Amino acid sequence: MPVMKGLLAPQNTFLDTIATRFDGTHSNFILANAQVRCGFPIVYCSDGFCDLTGFARTEVMQKNCSCRFLYGAETSEPVLQRIEKVLDGRQEYQTEVCFYKKGGAAFWCLLDIMPIKNEKGEVVLFLFSFKDITESRGRSHLSDKKEGEPWMWDGERWRSKKPGSSHLRAARRQGRTVLHRLSSQFAQRDRSEMKINRNVFENKLSIPEYKVAAVQKSRFILLHYSIFKALWDWLILLATFYVAITVPYNVCFTGTEDNLSAARSTIVSDIAVEMLFILDIILNFRTTYVSQSGQVVYEPRSICIHYVATWFFVDLIAALPFDLLYIFNVTVTSLVHLLKTVRLLRLLRLLQKLDRYSQYSAMVLTLLMSMFALLAHWMACIWYVIGRKEMESNDPQTWDIGWLHELGKRLEAPYINSSLGGPSIRSAYIASLYFTLSSLTSVGFGNVCANTDAEKIFSICTMLIGALMHAVVFGNVTAIIQRMYSRRSLYHTRMKDLKDFIRVHRLPQQLKQRMLEYFQTTWSVNNGIDANELLHDFPDELRADVAMHLHKDILQLPVFETASRGCLRSLSLHIKTSFCAPGEYLLRQGDALQANYFVCSGSLEVLKDNVVLAILGKGDLIGADLCSTDRVIKTNADVKALTYCDLQHIGLRGLCEVLQLYPEYASKFTADIHQDLTFNLREGSEMEVGACPPSQAPSHPHSPRDQGRAGPPQSHMRGVCPPPAHTTQAPRWGLRPRRYILSWRNPRKLEARAFAEQEVDGRLGNEDGGDWGSLRDRQRGTAPLVRRRQRRGLWV
Template sequence: MPVMRGLLAPQNTFLDTIATRFDGTHSNFVLGNAQVQSLYPIVYCSDGFCELTGYARAELMQKSCACHFLYGPETSDRLTAQIQGALDDRREFKTELIFYKKEGTQFWCLLDIVPIKNEKGEVVLFLVSHKDITDKKKDQDPEQGPEMGELFYKVHRVTRPPGFNANRRRSRAVLYHLSGHLQKQDKSKLKINNNMFGEKPPIPEYKVAAIQKSRFILLHYGTFKAGWDWLILLATFYVAVTVPYNVCFTVVGGRDEGSAPRSPPSVSDILVEILFMLDIVLNFRTTFVSTSGQVVYDARSICVHYVTTWLFVDIIAALPFDLLYAFNVSVYFGVHLLKTVRLLRLLRLLQKLERYSQYSAVVLTLLMSMFALLAHWMACVWYFIGRREIESPGSWDIGWLHELAKRLGTPYFLSSLTTLAPSTVSSAPANSSHWNVSGSEVAGQSSWNSSQYYRNVSGAEAVSGTGTGGGSVAGVLGGGPSMRSSYVTSLYFALSSLTSVGFGNVSANTDSEKIFSICTMLIGALMHAVVFGNVTAIIQRMYSRRSLYHTRTKDLKDFIRVHRLPKALEQRMLECFQTMWSVNNGIDVSELLKDFPDELRADIAMHLNKELLQLPLFESASRGCLRSLSLIIKTSFCAPGEFLIRQGDALQAIYFVCSGSMEVLKDNTVLAILGKGDLIGSDSLTKEQVIKTNANVKALTYCDLQYISLKGLREVLRLYPEYAQKFISEIQHDLTYNLREGHGADVSTHTNVGERVFLLLCMIFETHRSVHTSHFDRPSLKVLFLNCCHQTLSVRPLQWQRERNTGTRIAQCCCLKRSCF
């Protein structure tokens, strides 16, 4: 598959941001829908709020965010009226009051209401946070508020310890308040809380978050970065070609190994150095794809990622060795070998091959280029060995360069042969090589002096020089084939050895040459088989998954072209396909596991679906039942903006949100916000009937889902009847939102003037507005809903009155509180 671009669709990360911001002691919060007047139903509640109040999430959904269910006898009516007024006025409000948990326990709560706006500036949600301050109230002096102190000590029956000192308690409370602004960090450092001297962090807006990145951040999939990568690719090939050639041909061939060339570097070398340095700078500002598939735009994260991956390799490869020559610094031959570290850039090349592997022509071109590059390296080493052999007194006349010189008629010669002092040797010409031998060795090599392929310019001086027997006789080796002829011959030998066993016109004669030839033939046998013999098979084995990806992508594009789908639908299909492929990499789990034994397949399925099976709903299920359920659990994926379920559709499964967030919509009104761990579906599983959905379910972010089909679930429950009854009775409490059409419209029989009374549970979309419904026998009947302190989803009896001469029924609250009218 080509390089991963990452998940780029805009996401509504409001829920994740809120959960992160209110992590820790401030995680007790609920979100209320501000678009439903007076009721403001809860669309999301945190786990901390459920633990604080003792209510389950299924019991809290759609109740008022004013938390009437937490009110009790000691709850101040004045404060509750102020809470309702703050919600109606859509303003911030903070107060302290007494709430009651589900089991009836009182606790002091710090209530904070914050309105949440969308991109249009409209208040769409209320963030209502709750903080248990009971411990703080214990430290307060009852003298500060007699009513509050007496009430607290009366409720909790707190007895003052012996030696109680009010002044000391007051001082301790002040210190405790001040110490709350300082938090210990690493047991030695103190960090000042931002809330003390700065403004409170802004509450995020409920909207689709736009991609925020600096103008100086480059996209790793952008056009500029793609062109830059191609330029770096060419520069890397240039380095891979020139560095071995300069080390073996320019430095060794025709130059003294005791000193380095002092000529300035070429313009191309300087440009490559600049490109590599600029590439390091750009990599510090280029996005990357994280392990979770998200594109990272944060500059600090980009820097950390680059420093921990490729920075060291890039710095080593970009070291400016040519500056030594530019500043006329004298170095030895070994320094030239350090330039070979630039070949480490080839490691980056192997990383970038992923993005080009989808194109067959490019793959073959790169394979051939790598083969030619290997042949070039072999040619450079072959010349290096031949040059060393021609300069060796024991094998100068049997090396391959000596044979080449014979055929071309360009013999090697000694431009001077005399006894040289060390200072004379160091001042030898730069375009020649020194050949140091003893006087006896020169005298004994009469064939060397009389050879027709070598000319001794100062033969008499050499003979007379040897007679003295003093010092070391030195000659400067010159002549021989040109560099072009030597390189072409070396490359010819390397390619013929890599692709076959050679033709013998250029052969190995010395031991060093024969050893290298053996290694070349072994490498050539492998490279020949890989590159030429099994190119198709290698590509199929290495890129089978990518081939499947490209095949499906091509089929998808052909389908779009044949059926002439609109552009918007085409984009959605491609986006959905690519994101789903990034999740499962094209692996069909059911197809993969179908050949495994049932026992092993069930264990694997339980491991894959353990997060769903660990819900309280399945705690009482036997292991056999869990194994059966695990085999029918499927995975799904939903991109931002996509609808998982539409209102009125037949419900086919129960869905579990593994990651991401979704929203439940009806008539463009948010009924619930779903996060990780939420369960949605229907509680009607006993009858084989079509279940219609009552709302839309839309993804806000990228969501991973697991679902159990209703058909498969009924079959499993039929096999385990002892668990079926408990499952049916408990699922209605575990569902975060019940999508069954007509949920809450249970019919109860009440006698009122001989008529049948209906109890209808629904959302109040606008205050004092008539709502049509199809749950009545007479379609023309209208129901007028009045504001009530009890929530519409709480099954409480309502008293129905019928107006005379109209088809309207007025629903009145059974509690008849004054605030309901």
């Protein structure tokens, strides 16, 4: 059974642990970064520290953890030097020191310094704990300022403005030393008692580590969402239904001495169910649960307390082995069956499961119908008991008009007296179940009717319960069925709206067919789910991660290899998914180009004057390079879909916005984008090639034979323009998957590739006389060979 797993993400609970352990003792502490050697800045201070010192949190953060802002005239310099050495050595230290509050009042403080380590054993934080011990030291140890004596805060400590105050302070120190020696004898006992509780982190093992907390659980702890626990819950649920069916049946139909053998026939299965319930109690003491805060609890003691406080007593009563009484030959069968009715309390857990599995429509529907059938079974048992009691009452006015007596007459098995004869148990149960189901679902048919007062009262109650069940069970069933078919209903609703739109506006048949095909195909792809609307309420961080996963194909292009992760995340939020049906035009010549398109699946063709310039397939990028001078980019050809195509496109406006945020990558992107474009749709890009002299077109650079007869090297040929974008070679490994690249790097395949190149180069040389020829000849004669080589992967 699938259940709520709870919050399973690893957490760093260091701060919560510190706050919890200080709670109730003293919450005056600060945390400092031990990895920044320049001053060890304070990274956190508690509210208690702010209340103790009078400094606001903004005044404390990022200051030196040696707390120089608390120093004053009576602060011991040797102690301060010792603190500096302890910090450099990353050691533990405890001392009593005199600090000064923001208002200038002095107080004695018990200072504890403890290094905090991470999972690698490195000291990453310092924990400074402050406890006010002014009262325990006595008034004689205070260095309160005298009235009228001028004091000054110099930004680091409190200093006296009065001349010669240093000599007076020295004299006061000597006097207080004598007083301290006299009073220390009387305060020794109090101080020894205070040391027991003054440091909540006295034990070194109790100091928490600053790390992501790993799940600490025993091997004998069972996860509540594990597969074993799910299968076990199903087994216990089936056992519970078995108990809910057999216990009322045995109490009502086989609870007499005459049916003792029938009652004992199920003793083996009953004992097996009892053993399952007892074992379930043991497992529940070792099964995790989800707390109210959503955390998964693994601690055995907390698990036991939670189970005892919730379901333990219910499960214990249901697991009492009443069937063991048969072993001791207890003949009070009816009493045993009545005691076993307490097992029906386990059905309360069924209500808990209904809430847990409310998101699974089929599961809730099955459980609700099972509950309805179970209720009918219980009421059938009660209906039989009422008829049996009417027969056993020996009332001359009612015993021969009860429903059991009438049933016996119809089945030609009449009762001779109150205890002999009558229909079989099987026939009586079927008739009882028929009556209760007909009463719960309707008003009955009269073939089994209530004649006595008791039977009529029970029939009234049955009808009332049936009305309630219609409202609860069948109302939920209707809602569940509607939810199961909600997506299909939405599809039909939108399809009807589309057809109404077509009819109202009288669209032509061809346009109508295109709209219907597009709607049906896109629905089959995304099932009517709008990803942008679905992710709208999620945080930007999570939306960016999801977008990077959805659009990973286009983000793996070589042009994005040098982009930072932040740049890729920003780009992914601007990438959209589109779909194109066969025969549809993605772009037309002269249109304003709004985006660059990446072909995820399918094939398209680039047309100009009904001449095929390029055929695009999976992994091709089509669009235009960025130029700062062009405000509007016009397309130079048509792009038409040959098959059903899935496309990902990034808007040029959004692309420019992202590149403005990352100028260091923008220049490289602008320089490299034309190498990844399978076809450049910018209007005028082919004019650059048209201006080139045909006789100066370069030969193919990969053929040594052509290089030997092509004349001077390309670097020395002035004024030579590159061939058009749709005839240039594809970037090396740019548009092919990694496994394809690795396969072509195989030595055997490289050898075959070189041989194929020589063969095709020979054909090219024979056809064009060792020269590329004019642009028109190149397009007409060698373009098919070039495209074949590109498709075969010979030019990379």
